[in-house]
Amino acid sequence: EKEAAELGKGSFKYAWVLDKLKAERERGITIDIALWKFETPRYFVTVIDAPGHRDFIKNMIT
Template sequence: IYKCGGIDKRTIEKFEKEAQEMGKGSFKYAWVLDKLKAERERGITIDIALWKFETAKYYVTIIDAPGHRDFIKNMITGTSQADCAVLIVAAGTGEFEAGISKNGQTREHALLAFTLGVKQLIVGVNKMDSTEPPYSEPRFEEIKKEVSSYIKKIGYNPAAVAFVPISG
């Protein structure tokens, strides 16, 4: 949103200062949509938030939905309004494995998105800076292979899903 000009530099700098004061300096971008005090204190999204903008070709609404297990109802509310979902998968050792495990959040979110009619999926492989070595291509490919295998079972075509390595 910031890089697309949807929010000015001064506001981001304000969020960065406030986040650093709370010991959460890396959360400055999350705070663009995480407005609740509890969200900022806990470092998680609790409620859905919307951000709308237009391009020359599209009218876009970004829906930030919670991923935390305690707020799955809010995640369903947001996801049910979506045409496309961005599934964020943590690349950290242990973190990815927990998410893709039988009762993991990654599996649950992908299944819910498909069940709710979201047929377009993008997978953001997050925390690539925390892999060993940082930005490990083998780790990215391992995650891509495992997630592809699972999303194929639930109905997505992995060949049509973009996997994007990200950090932050």
């Protein structure tokens, strides 16, 4: 959260967790898919971050 805010991307603080590529963090967009799984006492949760920008849709499909 702090790192995202320092780079002026505070509104992307939740996407920041899954965006690992330097370009993703600098541009504030998702380029490649990312997956994060965790468990609560009642649920199994899977968070998927997929590109929405038209230039990177191919990364999601392949």
